[in-house]
Amino acid sequence: MITAERKPLPEIKESISPYKKILIVGCGTCVAECASGGEKEVALLASALRMDAKKEGRDIEVREITLDRQCVYEFIDQLTALVDQYDAILSLGCGAGVQAVAEVFPKIHIIPALNTTFLAQTKEAGLWLENCRGCGDCKLDYFADVCPITRCAKGLFNGPCGGSKGGNCEVDPETPCAWHLIVTRLEESGRLGKLAPVYPPANWSKKEGKGPRKIVREDQRH
Amino acid sequence: MKPESRLRKVLTAGQFAVTAECGPPKGADPEAVRRKGNLLKGFVDSVNVTDNQTGVVRLSSLASCAILREEDLDPVLQMVTRDRNRIALQSDVLGASALGIRNILCLSGDHQSFGNQPEAKGVFDIDSTQFIRLVRQMRDEGTILGGDKLTLPPELFIGAVENPFADPRSYRARRLEKKASAGAEFIQTQCIYNLPYFKEWMKEVRDLGVDTKVFILGGVTPLKSVKMAEYMAKNVAGMDIPAEIIDRLKGVPSGEQKKEGLKICIETIRELREVEGVRGVHIMAIEWEEAVAQIVEGAQLLPRPAV
Incomplete structure (x- = not known):
């Protein structure tokens, strides 16, 4: 899976400081599995931000929603009816999710709340190891x-x-x-x-290629 | 006069070779390189110049080697794959040869997290073994990776390193064999303090027949103090300093420890000379280049042969 860790609260607070109405968007796939961006983490972050605002006498409105997958258009579309009501989206998706959402809604500021880290195996509860x-x-x-x-x-x-x-x-x-x-x-x-035998130099063009890589599968396109 | 590798000539003549390490300064100071180089002149056959060792930024190894060449020394250019991709490596190999540098030591390099640029991106496009093979291809076949022809191949005597003391120990002689088959012609080892273990490893190396394929130079580093010995034993991975060595240093007053360290180093070299398959010694007197003359003299390795 793709792992991520939530950014520290002060960094998140700083990035949302210009906004009053914030839509927090989680993702129910990889980042839910590694407990950084699923429904539960969205709820925790939302209450933390609400409490913090209250303590400091600020007025904010926070709404929570978690998509099954933040990197797939069909699921992102669930936000279409909501985005206009908010000043910013705080995304708890991985980097792929943040960018996918931003592409669909170019007019609203999408702010990442996670640091995307690596491709991992879950070694044991609470321990993820990078292995790809x-x-x-x-x-x-x-x-x-x-x-x-x-x-x-x-x-x-x-x-x-x-x-x-x-x-x-x-x-x-x-x-x-x-x-x-x-x-x-x-x-x-x-x-x-x-x-x-001496293992020859790797073919990094399969990784670095011509910039961002893409997979095109004609059999999957319709 | 056309530059030649003195190291290669000494080794192929069957003489016991002596090399020493010279660490470049942390600044753009050519005189520091000349000063260090001249401390070694006449006492060693060739001078290794480290390449940003431990990931700390220093005057470039390539530039330092060119300066040493001007001083009529035979430099061994250490080049790590940590900081250069295959384009830069191949380009610098050509540059080195064009500048009259005739020896190269191919390494992967200390990980960048140990140095003063821990936020750097480690390159590691190819590894040290692949680099050895690449330099060999450039020199012998006159081509680069991908097959393009060079207008003039580089002239370089190709070296590699091996640490007999790192884990997994059972694989260390095989790893050396692999570097030899990749095309290494000489090997400089990690510092040897545990002689009994080193001798066992050399037996494995001889059993594989690798000692007849590469010239092996045993590495030594004089210990300056108990503190240095304890620090190295504890903090430098793959460093094997037996308790007896540390106890021996502890057995003399602190003012005498440097002298004792030199004595241990000289005794180690004397024993290394007797080990079948060891063809020379590589002295790494870290920031103590002044010690090299005393060590070489003490080990009765003077005068250096005329070749």
């Missing part, structure tokens, strides 16, 4: 299903650097060394020989 960079050229099979582009701090393709210690990364000693995992997994399954 969306490079567009998946070679997990070669690397014993541990992505070195994402999980090695230097993105090395040909073995561990000189700083791996006790199975952990020198850059963040709380993070396992991706190459320690790769070597161990291949060793245990008798496949270490796989690593002998």
